[in-house]
Amino acid sequence: MIELISESRCVQCSRCVDVCPTNVFDKGEDGIPVIARQSDCQTCFMCELYCPADAMYVSPDAEAAAGVTEESLEAQGLLGGYREKVGWGPGRKPVSAHEYMYQLAARSIP
Amino acid sequence: MTIQEAEQTWAGGLRLEGDVLVIGGGPAGTWAALTAASHGARVVLADKGYCGTSGATAPSGTGVWYVEPDREAREEARQSRFGLGGRLAEEDWMNRVLDRTYENMNRLSGFGYPFPKDEAGRPYRRGLQGPEYMRLMRRLVQKAGVTILDHSPALELLGDAHGVGGARGVRTQTGEAWEVRAGAVIIATGGCAFLSKALGTNVLTGDGYLLAAEAGADLSGMEFSNAYGISPVFSSVTKTAYYRYATFYYEDGTEVEGAGSARGRSVIARQLLAGRQVYARLDKAPEDVKPLLRVGQTNFFLPFDRAGIDPFTDLFPVTLRLEGTVRGTGGIRIADESCRTAVPGLYAAGDAATRELICGGFTGGGSHNAAWAMSSGSFAGEGAAAYAHSLGPLAGRRELKGLSSTTVTAASAGDRSDRPKEHIRAVQEEVMPYDRNLFRTEAGLRASVGRLDGIWRDIRSGASSLGAHAVQAREAAAMTATARWMYRSGLARTETRGMHKREDYPEQDSGQHYRLRSGGLDEVWVQPEPLRKEVAAQ
Numbered sequence: 001m002i003e004l005i006s007e008s009r010c011v012q013c014s015r016c017v018d019v020c021p022t023n024v025f026d027k028g029e030d031g032i033p034v035i036a037r038q039s040d041c042q043t044c045f046m047c048e049l050y051c052p053a054d055a056m057y058v059s060p061d062a063e064a065a066a067g068v069t070e071e072s073l074e075a076q077g078l079l080g081g082y083r084e085k086v087g088w089g090p091g092r093k094p095v096s097a098h099e100y101m102y103q104l105a106a107r108s109i110p
Numbered sequence: 111m112t113i114q115e116a117e118q119t120w121a122g123g124l125r126l127e128g129d130v131l132v133i134g135g136g137p138a139g140t141w142a143a144l145t146a147a148s149h150g151a152r153v154v155l156a157d158k159g160y161c162g163t164s165g166a167t168a169p170s171g172t173g174v175w176y177v178e179p180d181r182e183a184r185e186e187a188r189q190s191r192f193g194l195g196g197r198l199a200e201e202d203w204m205n206r207v208l209d210r211t212y213e214n215m216n217r218l219s220g221f222g223y224p225f226p227k228d229e230a231g232r233p234y235r236r237g238l239q240g241p242e243y244m245r246l247m248r249r250l251v252q253k254a255g256v257t258i259l260d261h262s263p264a265l266e267l268l269g270d271a272h273g274v275g276g277a278r279g280v281r282t283q284t285g286e287a288w289e290v291r292a293g294a295v296i297i298a299t300g301g302c303a304f305l306s307k308a309l310g311t312n313v314l315t316g317d318g319y320l321l322a323a324e325a326g327a328d329l330s331g332m333e334f335s336n337a338y339g340i341s342p343v344f345s346s347v348t349k350t351a352y353y354r355y356a357t358f359y360y361e362d363g364t365e366v367e368g369a370g371s372a373r374g375r376s377v378i379a380r381q382l383l384a385g386r387q388v389y390a391r392l393d394k395a396p397e398d399v400k401p402l403l404r405v406g407q408t409n410f411f412l413p414f415d416r417a418g419i420d421p422f423t424d425l426f427p428v429t430l431r432l433e434g435t436v437r438g439t440g441g442i443r444i445a446d447e448s449c450r451t452a453v454p455g456l457y458a459a460g461d462a463a464t465r466e467l468i469c470g471g472f473t474g475g476g477s478h479n480a481a482w483a484m485s486s487g488s489f490a491g492e493g494a495a496a497y498a499h500s501l502g503p504l505a506g507r508r509e510l511k512g513l514s515s516t517t518v519t520a521a522s523a524g525d526r527s528d529r530p531k532e533h534i535r536a537v538q539e540e541v542m543p544y545d546r547n548l549f550r551t552e553a554g555l556r557a558s559v560g561r562l563d564g565i566w567r568d569i570r571s572g573a574s575s576l577g578a579h580a581v582q583a584r585e586a587a588a589m590t591a592t593a594r595w596m597y598r599s600g601l602a603r604t605e606t607r608g609m610h611k612r613e614d615y616p617e618q619d620s621g622q623h624y625r626l627r628s629g630g631l632d633e634v635w636v637q638p639e640p641l642r643k644e645v646a647a648q
Contacts, residue, residue: 021313043309060417062345096226096243102229102234
């Protein structure tokens with residue numbers, strides 16, 4: 001489930017409020033979105049992918065809150081990363097165009 | 111509800127008029143909107159979540175049933191799952207879908223989808239990455255001039271004696287009501303996975319089936335509704351295809367005999383039912399394939415990386431998450447090649463519609479479903495645009511009324527606002543357990559049907575408020591109705607065919623080589639629908 005919106009990283013664009021398919025977030029009074037309905041999170045990672053500032057962390061566990069802190073996530077290098085792997089963001093190449101996509105398909109066909 | 115009461119409440123909300131209203135913004139909905147717009151229709155697309163991230167396709171990669179128009183390749187493609195699906199597919203429909211999918215995938219190339227290149231430098235078009243695909247589709251839909259309403263679930267269709275002419279619902283982020291009047295409505299709301307949290311499926315609660323049934327449409331193939339995907343216990347990611355590289359183990363490291371991703375899922379289910387945790391390890395993946403796998407399905411590895419597990423070398427506990435009709439094949443019955451339903455003005459596309467036409471009683475993730483979404487979406491877009499244009503200039507003056515089966519009132523739900531939650535839990539209790547849905551028996555199905563009928567009566571005895579609360583109440587009603595069509599159809603099919611497994615009738619019965627239509631709200635009915643002769647002959 002969505003665990004964290006980093007206040008130090010958030011650029012207050014409210015993209016996450018827009019794109020969450022299950023409407024988990026509310027706009028915050030200070031501009032930083034609020035995780036208002038955490039249990040509605042379906043753990044699809046889309047908010048993290050659309051966040052331009054790598055300010056969000058979705059824990060893989062779909063059933064229970066993990067209770068993480070920004071410090072521990074920073075220390076483990078777990079903030080952001082998915083966007084980079086998918087190849088979204090300035091100067092990145094989308095993974096969809098990766099030559100491995102074809103190679104894997106070629107290998108998978110019996 | 112009196113219509114006047116409702117009208118007063120709706121006044122002040124957003125009112126739009128168009129030729130075609132598309133409900134749902136996944137692949138089927140966006141192809142429908144794009145195609146209708148390209149045929150000159152004014153189109154409104156209302157998505158329950160956000161068009162571009164909603165639904166099962168958006169978060170992950172998917173194969174597509176894309177086959178070169180080569181005679182042998184097409185024949186192989188048609189035959190590959192024909193038997194697996196219980197011989198309920200139709201050659202004509204497979205051909206149409208193969209043709210349109212080929213065309214649409216090639217168009218996606220032109221629209222700028224970055225297909226990878228094969229060895230000869232040609233674009234390789236047999237798969238799509240959901241985030242990239244759906245972000246592009248949203249952009250194309252916007253560019254085509256379609257009005258997109260995000261976070262705008264539909265609560266009821268509008269209609270008159272001549273058919274369907276619009277819908278209304280609520281904008282969940284503002285609480286404002288919306289109403290769209292349109293000559294034709296396309297339901298592209300996806301299937302129903304019963305809020306199981308299987309990746310991307312929690313917006314898929316069968317809402318479109320209920321909307322269609324309330325308008326008088328019927329369904330088909332609802333017995334093919336027991337798809338379960340393999341996922342780690344600690345994760346939502348159900349990418350069952352990758353488990354072809356897995357071996358399954360008990361806690362002590364001995365192998366689970368017969369377990370597998372394709373035909374061995376039942377073995378896993380039986381162990382889990384018996385209270386034995388099953389573990390997996392992707393130890394069949396050749397060394398040189400591992401880096402390819404990491405790229406092919408990026409988010410498959412995300413949960414493992416975050417949990418500090420190497421799935422190629424470490425054992426991890428697995429479970430089976432219900433995907434219901436999302437990767438089953440049942441849905442709204444399609445009446446002709448324009449993807450219209452039995453109700454004038456109402457069309458269905460994607461997982462909301464039956465996929466028996468191309469894969470009978472069995473499908474998996476992606477592939478056929480992805481092909482069906484983009485082709486049925488564009489068939490429905492063409493059909494709906496033509497129908498809307500045929501209505502003439504006075505169509506906008508129709509007197510329409512709400513078609514909801516549950517009473518909708520302006521009052522708040524008050525002290526019973528937790529009722530939908532209770533109903534949802536009660537339905538999940540009937541459809542999630544493997545020994546009720548995966549391994550079906552007459553006694554089990556009958557008991558479930560009795561309890562589901564009780565839940566339905568309770569829903570019908572109460573009212574639902576017009577605001578954001580109504581969304582959950584509608585989801586509860588849709589899930590209950592879906593489960594009732596599923597299990598009544600499951601009772602009627604006293605054999606094992608496609609993905610429908612009857613413990614008490616383990617063999618396929620040649621006497622039941624037909625489809626099952628179903629429908630009804632308070633009284634659910636099921637009846638056999640004979641296959642066309644030329645189809646049955648195959």
